[in-house]
Amino acid sequence: MAAISEDSDILIAGGGIVGMSLAYGLAREGRRVTVLDEDDLSFRASRGNFALVWVQGKGVGMPCYARWTMRSAALWRSFASDLEAETGIAIAFEQRGGFSLYLQRQKLEAHMRALTGLMDKLGPEALAVELMDRKALERMLPAIGPDVVGGTYCRLDGHVNVLRLFGALHEACRRRGVSYRPGASVKAITSKDGSFLLSTTAGPFEAERVVLAAGLGNARLAPMVGLAANVSPQRGQIIVTEKLERFLDYPLSTLRQTDEGGVMIGASKEDAGFDIGTSVKVLNSLAADAVRMFPLLARAKVVRSWGALRVMTADGFPIYDASTQAPGAFLVTCHSGVTLAAAHALDLAPCLANHVLPLRFQPFSPRRFANVPETV
Amino acid sequence: MFRRLSDEALTISLMVDGSPVAAARGDTVAAALLAAGITEFCRSPVSQSARAPFCGMGVCFDCRVTIDGEASRQACLTPVRDGMTVVTGSGRRGLLLEASR
Numbered sequence: 009m010a011a012i013s014e015d016s017d018i019l020i021a022g023g024g025i026v027g028m029s030l031a032y033g034l035a036r037e038g039r040r041v042t043v044l045d046e047d048d049l050s051f052r053a054s055r056g057n058f059a060l061v062w063v064q065g066k067g068v069g070m071p072c073y074a075r076w077t078m079r080s081a082a083l084w085r086s087f088a089s090d091l092e093a094e095t096g097i098a099i100a101f102e103q104r105g106g107f108s109l110y111l112q113r114q115k116l117e118a119h120m121r122a123l124t125g126l127m128d129k130l131g132p133e134a135l136a137v138e139l140m141d142r143k144a145l146e147r148m149l150p151a152i153g154p155d156v157v158g159g160t161y162c163r164l165d166g167h168v169n170v171l172r173l174f175g176a177l178h179e180a181c182r183r184r185g186v187s188y189r190p191g192a193s194v195k196a197i198t199s200k201d202g203s204f205l206l207s208t209t210a211g212p213f214e215a216e217r218v219v220l221a222a223g224l225g226n227a228r229l230a231p232m233v234g235l236a237a238n239v240s241p242q243r244g245q246i247i248v249t250e251k252l253e254r255f256l257d258y259p260l261s262t263l264r265q266t267d268e269g270g271v272m273i274g275a276s277k278e279d280a281g282f283d284i285g286t287s288v289k290v291l292n293s294l295a296a297d298a299v300r301m302f303p304l305l306a307r308a309k310v311v312r313s314w315g316a317l318r319v320m321t322a323d324g325f326p327i328y329d330a331s332t333q334a335p336g337a338f339l340v341t342c343h344s345g346v347t348l349a350a351a352h353a354l355d356l357a358p359c360l361a362n363h364v365l366p367l368r369f370q371p372f373s374p375r376r377f378a379n380v381p382e383t384v
Numbered sequence: 385m386f387r388r389l390s391d392e393a394l395t396i397s398l399m400v401d402g403s404p405v406a407a408a409r410g411d412t413v414a415a416a417l418l419a420a421g422i423t424e425f426c427r428s429p430v431s432q433s434a435r436a437p438f439c440g441m442g443v444c445f446d447c448r449v450t451i452d453g454e455a456s457r458q459a460c461l462t463p464v465r466d467g468m469t470v471v472t473g474s475g476r477r478g479l480l481l482e483a484s485r
Contacts, residue, residue, distance in 0.1 A: 151480065250445065250456055251429035253478040268430050269476050304479040309456045311445055 016042040016215040019206055021194045022222035024054035025345040028177040033357020035184035044192040044208055053223050056316020058274050059170035060259055061347050064137050064162035068122045071129045072371045073325045078135055080351030081164045087350035095179040099172045100267035106165025106259045109301055113157045137162045151255045153303040167259040169267050170346055197232040199334045217336040223319045226341050234333025236374045237341055241317035243280040245290045247273040249308040263298055273298045284315045318343045328372040330365040386418040400470045407464040414447050414459035425449050429476035
């Protein structure tokens with residue numbers, strides 16, 4: 009079969025939030041983009057996420073990740089309003105700050121120590137994370153229970169309606185002429201004469217540049233273009249309640265009330281291989297903590313729960329890489345695709361549009377891992 | 385809209401929105417209300433439009449009613465009991481209000 013060229017400048021493997029954010033940003037730069045996506049039953053981290061735009065706690069151990077996260081948080085407001093203006097889809101982005109709450113004093117103190125260490129390293133750009141005592145918490149979170157010992161607040165944190173964000177990204181891409189091809193699982197990538205040929209379950213595609221944004225699938229695809237993506241699945245389980253009148257005005261890192269009123273409860277972390285199921289043990293634990301934090305939730309009905317797989321690197325930080333063996337191939341992977349969506353669309357995509365991954369992305373190279381050879 | 389297919393005795397008495405409704409042993413609350421001609425069970429939390437049982441098997445949450453003071457009970461999953469009180473018409477649930485009562 010002759011390659012479907014579709015006259016694309018760039019192919020993106022992966023149509024999740026990362027892939028679609030990049031597609032949108034590349035289309036804004038006037039590039040002709042084709043997104044190759046898998047199917048409804050593929051793992052799809054984007055369907056299981058918590059919808060946070062989250063700054064606090066990011067980058068402990070890698071200050072440039074904290075700076076990259078803050079850059080994205082600063083771009084999010086205009087990213088959201090551009091998407092809404094272009095598509096007419098309201099994505100309910102709120103950025104009035106967010107909280108990490110603690111039920112155990114030692115954990116709160118450990119969290120503060122890690123954050124203070126990070127803020128010392130960041131110097132003048134230090135993000136404003138405040139330690140909040142009970143009195144301060146009660147003013148902003150009137151429904152908290154007596155077991156909450158304290159928490160931290162960061163005014164850069166926020167959340168979004170991620171279903172509508174995803175819809176808006178798809179619609180904005182469609183309007184800008186991005187070609188979106190579902191059912192196109194990438195099986196092989198070969199390069200020849202400065203061009204990449206991707207064999208997929210929807211036929212072959214060809215372009216001068218390819219971006220791998222396939223989440224867990226990047227592990228399989230990266231070596232095909234001389235790159236390495238050491239990613240592995242980390243399961244998170246989430247509980248969703250019935251829609252309630254608003255009682256919580258700010259997101260927590262582990263609990264948030266959506267714009268439509270449902271409460272999402274999460275933050276479990278397990279190595280469960282590729283199993284996306286839920287377990288009564290974990291759901292019980294999530295529910296018990298949620299009820300200690302907000303006692304009124306004891307009466308709320310649960311309407312569904314799910315498990316999903318985070319795309320995790322060994323240190324939890326993103327990987328951005330450009331292939332030297334196959335110039336024109338790029339790798340993008342992270343587990344905070346919603347938080348980084350703005351930076352991916354408005355900062356990284358313009359770089360990729362110009363065929364480069366600037367030196368400031370060096371720290372995110374996979375060569376930071378001991379087991380990745382220099383030649384990659 | 386709905387009628388019973390058999391002549392079973394309606395020996396169970398419910399109070400629905402302040403009015404008595406007769407039901408048969410083994411009815412779900414949903415079946416009893418539908419047989420009594422009640423077609424609005426609750427309101428959708430986002431658009432406030434009227435809702436009635438849709439899936440009949442506990443996954444759509446459109447049959448929510450307050451039973452014996454407990455809100456958001458699924459009528460299609462709850463068997464009738466003599467003396468049960470049912471209140472229909474709830475929209476988005478107000479937990480803060482319930483907690484303060």
